[in-house]
Amino acid sequence: MLEAQGLTYAYRDGGPALSDLDLVVRRGRRLAILGPNGAGKTTLLLHLNGTLRPQRGRVLLDGAPAGYGRADLNAWRRRVGLVLQDADDQLFAASVEEDVSFGPLNLGLADDEVRRRVADALLVMGIAELAARPTHMLSFGQKKRVAIAGAVAMRPEVLLLDEPTAGLDRAGLDGLLAALQALHADGATLVFATHDVDLAYRLADDVALFAGGKVLRQGLAEDVLADRAAMAAAGIEPPFLLTLGLAARDAGHLGATDPLPKTRDAALSLVARSWGKSRAGS
Amino acid sequence: MLEAQGLTYAYRDGGPALSDLDLVVRRGRRLAILGPNGAGKTTLLLHLNGTLRPQRGRVLLDGAPAGYGRADLNAWRRRVGLVLQDADDQLFAASVEEDVSFGPLNLGLADDEVRRRVADALLVMGIAELAARPTHMLSFGQKKRVAIAGAVAMRPEVLLLDEPTAGLDRAGLDGLLAALQALHADGATLVFATHDVDLAYRLADDVALFAGGKVLRQGLAEDVLADRAAMAAAGIEPPFLLTLGLAARDAGHLGATDPLPKTRDAALSLVARSWGKSRAGS
Amino acid sequence: MHIMEGYLPVGHAAGWFAVSAPFVIAGAVRMRRILRDEPQTKMMLAAAGAFTFVMSALKIPSVTGSCSHPTGTGLGAILFGPAVMAVLGTIVLVFQALLLAHGGLTTLGANVFSMAIVGPWVSWSVWRLASRLGIGASVAVFCAAMLGDLSTYLTTSVQLALAYPDASSGVLGAVAKFGGIFAVTQIPLAIAEGLLTVVVINALEASPNLLGGLRDGVRGLAGGTER
């Protein structure tokens, strides 16, 4: 539904550039844009919601080239939400509730509808109890979720997230991942940029390998992450759990059609099972 | 050599507090202070270098209670260096060299000695080639290392690091860890606060489990991280590699005195070996 | 130097509001005109104001060994222009009263006049004049910041003297009295602030990235308001 064709962009001050980049976002999927720091992932996301305008190439929404007039941009941003890495770059109002209401009000919705959307967004992000809290008194992880709620309340069809889990500890990560799963279950299309290959493996349906201003390869997460040549070209090590799972498959401890372990627990029980078997066999 | 006894501190604006906290830093060791975000790890580090003064309790340097007079503080900070989480907060000068010279110049050293120390610090951090680079043109990972070099150039006996690896991608992490290993090999005592249990397992000799403003348990990394009760109390999941290694020990694939795998590669080859054995046995 | 809440009699408090109002309103009108053309400037102005507030909350070491807060008016006037500073300075003073209990709300008019109007205009005028006379940049900046600071404190002394004239020597005697007593702390502080401002401006000009930020943001902002 969202597509980039031949995107080319270079900052005047020499920031990370895009060169002839292609990308396809499919409806209802979770796509990870995976690449090292400073490769230009943020630049790419800013193109996908119209903040930056490509110097060459174009972005398509449902097959139609996106426009950069004020009305076009408004329509675009209504459909494609963006959450920046630093939550402080998106929060400005005095309280959580007020802040989350900003986007819906910009859509021109009636107050009642805005209130409903704010409540829904806080609920799905699991932070309903923070509604009246001042924004500057939130923890790091809470801020992150409020920032996402601010985008979610606009009910975009696609949600772009820049390094959504950066800096989160275990509890914050679990909370955020649960919230993203809930969003996904609601039918949202998620695109997230990250350098964390384990996160991409855990959360994404599709992966786009990003390096040198290009998408080197895009496809199903397991396929792309297991593609040694492409991963090496992007300078990324494959996720540990995937490597372990594939090794287990090679060694005959996992059938060719059995699902690969996606969580640590699944990997542990796979290994434990293999040892159990081997001991039984020996 | 550095010790906290009964540290108690509460911010007036409601920041994370310490309550009756004890901690011992041993010379030449790498100590991880491990705890969730917002638990007060930074507050603790700020006490360990004298920036904050405890409301109750005290900090000892080689057994002598630390003083808070101007001269005492200067002597203290000369011995105990501090690197904050956000490198942007600590780079002030236009070029890398200039920035790293800030501390040594404040020590009142002669220009020659300053130059030597700056060169040494850049060398040990693996960034000698960046010396003349303007600070604002550095990558995220490079900034981090320059910030550490700024502390290292003062030749402190203990170096305190707040979330040293936060936000680093794979390449940045490898570079930083190599630099920290080099520092350690030179005899530096390292203390780092982190929420990343895998990092603590990989890098630390000792771990202090931190939660609720207290150190719940301090000891050898492997012992503390394998202490399920204490880890659960701190709300931290044990490192995956440790769990895997202990499971291998239980299953007889690793001798009781064999070293536990500390890296992903070591863990993979342990598992592969166990499968090889089991296949050979069956 | 803030006059604390409740220290001015009601007539004086109201009078200083009346004196300050035209400057602040003129600044606000000018600011709204800029904002109509470029709504994004709102962010920049807010950041400039917050910067001024934070700067004035930092502790500056004074020659006497004691610590005090810089007024920041000199630097603000040089960077952002005095017209904008009248408005930003007023908001800063309101927040100082509400968040730090520095100054007050009934004394706001008087404090705005000394700190957001007299100080910035003196600093800015001295800086322009010195620059035009070809005096070296550091000296110009030092004089601007120091004199801006001193003029603020003198204004405050006059304001207090008008409210509380000396029983025998009248207003003039009171100015000497307040001025003399405050001079002990204020003159070293003014010198410290002058030196500090020189360091800041030098650092800004030495560092290309800092200057780049300035060119993109502040210069445009000040240029838009100077005319």
Added chain:
Amino acid sequence: MSPVDRAAHLNRWRSRSLTEKSVLAFGMMALALAFPPFPVAPVVAGVMTAATLVGARVPARTWLACVAAPFGFLLVGSLSLALQVGDGGLGLAPDGLATAAGATARALAGVTALLFLALTTPATDLVAGARRLGLPGEIAEIALLMYRFLFLLGATALAMDTAQAARLGHAGAGRRLRSLGVLIANLLPRSLDRARRLEIGLAARGWTGEMRVLSRDAAVSWPALAVVLTIEAGVAGLGFWAR
């Protein structure tokens, strides 16, 4: 960063209407200024302190720290009032002590009223109130954004200061001044950068220049307002009686 702000958000009267709180605070401020200081000023100080500490349950420690803030000014100011410049130089003014005592009492009354407002009402509520009373929207929005930036820049400045101290940037007054100058010089582009980034962040949320948010407004409690007005009428009566 600001214990005052924290109290303003967490006190028991946080959700009382802005009208009640500001009528009480500004009314009492005006009364303290309008009438002779004794006995009105001490009464105002007493009522406002009680309202802050007992009514709104603001922590006494926070309140005390705030009251202490203008003490230096008060001391020097009162000293000036007590003295006079005569022929023989400085001497004790005839009514000097009485004048000084009066000014001090009034100032303390004013400060307690200001603190009541500051410690029970977040600054943003007051800005929103001023906007309803006619403050131009652009100015109010700048003030609100400034408030948000204050905490971000304050945290940044504090971190920079800590980092400098850790590298002995505070050793000696000269070094300290230099460090502070460098800190401020670095804070400025960081501030402008913050502004630019927030601009991008808000543009992504459909910002077109106006910053509208839905805020909850506490309804005025008429009985409470009546109590406030009764107290103020009582203080005014006391003032007339004393005059």
